[in-house]
Amino acid sequence: MTTVIPLPAPVLLPVANSDRAFPVRRVYCVGRNYAAHAIEMGHDPDREPPFFFQKNPDNLSVPREEFPYPPLSSDVHHEVELVVLLKGGGDNIDSGDALDCVYGYAVGIDFTRRDLQAEAKAAGKPWAAAKAFEHSAPVSDIVPAETIGHPEAGNIWLTVNGDRKQQGDLNQMIWKVPEVIAELSKLFTLAAGDVIMTGTPSGVGPVSRGDVVSCGIDGVATLTVTVV
Numbered sequence: 001m002t003t004v005i006p007l008p009a010p011v012l013l014p015v016a017n018s019d020r021a022f023p024v025r026r027v028y029c030v031g032r033n034y035a036a037h038a039i040e041m042g043h044d045p046d047r048e049p050p051f052f053f054q055k056n057p058d059n060l061s062v063p064r065e066e067f068p069y070p071p072l073s074s075d076v077h078h079e080v081e082l083v084v085l086l087k088g089g090g091d092n093i094d095s096g097d098a099l100d101c102v103y104g105y106a107v108g109i110d111f112t113r114r115d116l117q118a119e120a121k122a123a124g125k126p127w128a129a130a131k132a133f134e135h136s137a138p139v140s141d142i143v144p145a146e147t148i149g150h151p152e153a154g155n156i157w158l159t160v161n162g163d164r165k166q167q168g169d170l171n172q173m174i175w176k177v178p179e180v181i182a183e184l185s186k187l188f189t190l191a192a193g194d195v196i197m198t199g200t201p202s203g204v205g206p207v208s209r210g211d212v213v214s215c216g217i218d219g220v221a222t223l224t225v226t227v228v
Contacts (some may be wrong), residue, residue, distance in 0.1 A: 011057040013085070013195075015104070016141035021104065022085055024057040025193030027137065028184055029081075029110060033174050033199025048174045050183050055132045060108075060195065064138035067225045069209050072129075073113035078207055079200035080158035080166050080215040082151070083139055084177055087191030098181035099150050101190065106151040107217045108139040109158070110197055114206070122223070137197065138223035150177065151219060152189035156201060168201025170217065180215065207208075 012021035031051045061067070067077060087103035110131070117130035151170055156168040175183065180198055184190060207213060207227045216222035 007104065011058060011060055011062075012060060013106070013139060014141050016143050022142050024060055024072040024195055025191055025195050026188075026195070027055040027057055027060065027195045028188070029053050029055060029131070029197040030175065030180055030199045033180075034168055034172050034201045035062065035174060043092075050180060052184060052187065053127055053131055055110075055137050055197075057195075059132055059134065059137045061135040061138040064140075064223065066224055066228045067109075067111060067138060067207075067213070068135050068228055070111075070113060070133050070136070073115055075113070076114040076207055077112045077114045077204045078158055078165065078213055078215075079110040079112060079204050080156060081108050081110055081197045081200050082156065082170060082177075082217055082220070083200060084181070085142055086181075086190060086194040086196070087192050089185065089192060089194060091189050093182050093185040093190065095178040095182040098178035099145075101181060102145050102150065102177070103192075104142045104144040105220050106140045106142045106149065106225050107156075107215055108137055108197055109146075109213065109215060109223070110200065111136045111138075111207075114205075138225050139195075140223040143221055147151055147217060149187060151217070152176070152219065155218040156216075158203070158213065160170045160205075160207060160211050160213055162212075165205055166201050166203035166215075172201065173199060
């Protein structure tokens with residue numbers, strides 16, 4: 001069977017110290033997965049069932065040295081996150097088996113049009129325009145789990161022009177990586193190529209054109225982008 005239009009180019013994320021790439025299938029995001037961030041956003045940090053939203057595969061910006069400030073917004077925020085990349089999946093995955101599905105890890109930024117998100121929340125509308133816009137999720141090179149294991153703790157941070165804005169530890173996640181995978185697989189059929197952004201610590205805030213945004217997770221990766 002032939003296609004009526006050319007096939008879209010696949011979204012490929014580079015693997016660190018390798019000529020291989022990771023093909024992206026879907027992108028899932030976990031909301032309010034650090035207690036302090038839940039509080040700063042005006043929500044109860046108690047452990048309630050996690051909620052999820054999605055970005056588009058091509059929102060994972062490559063190359064990712066620059067972040068173009070998006071139109072129709074004057075309040076774009078940074079959110080640094082641990083990114084999990086799957087090599088397998090399924091439905092109703094047991095949390096004890098979930099890490100067997102993980103290919104590797106990266107650090108990424110979930111840029112958010114906060115003003116559009118606030119308007120959508122107030123009107124009870126979806127967040128797509130606030131979250132799933134072009135270049136909204138720059139991601140570092142992927143580090144395979146066979147190289148670094150499965151990080152359960154570690155400093156996660158973000159700076160803007162050298163000033164520390166976000167600071168936390170992976171062990172502060174309300175829902176840990178195996179639990180996130182298990183809960184997500186109750187709602188969706190997970191598969192190889194899926195990407196999960198696992199939430200952000202407190203300290204989110206605005207960026208402006210000209211800002212240099214750097215972030216990292218100890219033992220995983222670092223990433224720097226310039227807002228243009």
